[in-house]
Amino acid sequence: MSNTGRSREGARSRTQIILLFVALIVFIMLLFANFAYLNTQSNYDKQYIGHAGELRVLSQRIAKNATEAAxxxxxxxxxxxxxxxxxxxxxxxxxxGDPATGLPAAPDLIRDELRTVQRDWEGLRKSTDVILASEQT
Known part of the structure; x- marks a missing residue:
């Protein structure tokens, strides 16, 4: 009976080791998936920040050139x-979003800010279009 008991303990021990090894592999894969996801989100954030910064510069250029064009x-x-x-x-x-770079649209978290900028941009664009149309006259 002692050999049977040892063999059962050995089988249980091997099963536990295999299960723990499989769990370790799964957790390592999840860790790498998490790193990949965070890296992708970080790249998106860099692109959003770059575009937002460029919009700030462009709005200043529009104001300056609108004054000079007027x-x-x-x-x-x-x-x-x-x-x-x-x-x-x-x-x-x-x-x-930008299909060329795979950038998705800005997150819904900033929806209110986007609406505010959209309203401002629509007004500014109309004014800009009026100034540009005056070039013809």
Whole structure:
């Protein structure tokens, strides 16, 4: 009976070791999956921050070039149109994502802020379009 008892204990011990080894492998795989997910989210955050920073610069360019274009400076009209178009593209990346880089739309967590910027952008875009249309006259 002692041999049978030892063999049962040995079988149980081997089973426990195998189960623990499988659990270890699963947890290591989950750890790597977590690292990959966090790395992806970090890259998205870098892109969001880059686009938001560029939007800030472009809004200043739009203001400067709008003033100069309204004063009749010919060069300012092209610079204003370029800044407006670039702002529109980058704003689209934040709202809808960028398929070229795989960037998804900005998270719903900042939905209220996006709505506020959208309202401001619509007003600014209309004003910019009026100034650009005045170049023709």
């Amino acid at each position: 004063a009749g400076k010919t060069q300012a009209f092209k610079l204003l149109a370029d800044a407006r178009n670039d702002f529109d593209v980058r704003w689209g990346y934040l709202r809808k």
